Amino acid sequence: MKKLQILGTGCPKCKKLTENAEAAAQALGIEHTIEKVTDINEIMKFGVMMTPALVVDGQVKVVGKVPSPDEIKKMMA
């Protein structure tokens, strides 16, 4: 079970990242959960100072960008 977390306060980029992460997980056909982390203080606990950011199983994979579903698939490998 992959745990995906989307760090961001809810702007369009954060929503797009959520969509792309969901698409990547669906394409890979793996069990997963997606959690949106919108509280700035919780976001900063990851050491992240920019959003959106994607966290896979506790590891921050990308910050300040919206990767494509294909790029996210590689990050989930």
Place this chain on the structure above:
Amino acid sequence: MSAQQSCGCSGGPKLIFACSGAADVGEIADKAARKLNRDGVGRMFCMAGIGGRISGILKTSEAAESILAIDGCPLNCVKAGLEQAGFNTFRHLQLADLGLEKCKSPVTEESVNKVAARAAEMIGS
């Protein structure tokens, strides 16, 4: 990124890493970085997180608009630490270049301001 609920996707920060070492010059580097952070010149960030390879610190640093490394002494630990973590494009300030010699530079407001002023120039250039 401030603690208020605002979007943090509007551009990378200008990050400042200081050695914050045990010697007088390490303390001056640290205080200068904190002053720059307070003054809004850049954002002080955790050098220990680079050494510890903390993913959030590394990825945020990769997304930074610019990085300034402030080393207190010629051992250049910040510079070496950033390079070992894969960062090669950053500005570097070494306090000896400003005449602040290790173990001979009392931590004063004047010395902190001197370093902060030079660092601000480098960040702005």
